[in-house]
Amino acid sequence: MTAVCATGEHDKHDVYAELCPCRGLLDLIANKWTTLAVGALEAGPLRFGALQRHMEGISPKVLTQTLRRLEDAGLLTRTVYPAVPLHVEYELTPVGRSLTVPLRGLREWAERHLHELTI
Template sequence: MPIDCASGDHDEHDVYAALCPCRGILDLLANKWSALAIGALEDGPLRFGELQRRLEGISPKVLTQTLRRLEDSALLTRTVYPAVPLHVEYALTELGLSAAEPLAGMRAWAERNLDRFPA
């Protein structure tokens, strides 16, 4: 079901339309590492190493790429504190927090229903 464009940049947003910019956002949020990084940041800012430990199995390269995509999409901020060594924190923006809610529901659904899937 198409949604009217709030910014007025387009007539409407329809994620099913091939050229709708919504697809890029859906692609970003449907990525498992993006969804997990957003979830890890729900309770507040974390440093890179803290995120990497929380997201078991993610490589430093993939975490860096994921964080850059989320920052470029205004879902999180990266704050550098001048210290030795550098102190960098990642935090969700208001937009990121709004995405966290439906993603939390998806993660919870996956955990609740895992045993219903074939082995």
């Protein structure tokens, strides 16, 4: 289903418009855990435990919620391998990979300019 913006047109979106569906996407990708998860998966697929170790401070519950939202949005895939114990890997989809460059820029900007700001 194609999202329709407040303008009523499928191909014209305005994130500043109250009813624009882009706002939900912006909310997802602007989340700090999304930014870190996409960055962690940039190098390739990872299992849940490896993601959690890479993203210090995230609880299993929040990581699960973040991964589900990213999967539901089509930014990553979850592959279950039949093994004992179960082996699950998370990997960015092509559209998820396209998000790595702007989010990397945001992470690098934060690291570079933190000393100039009062946070």
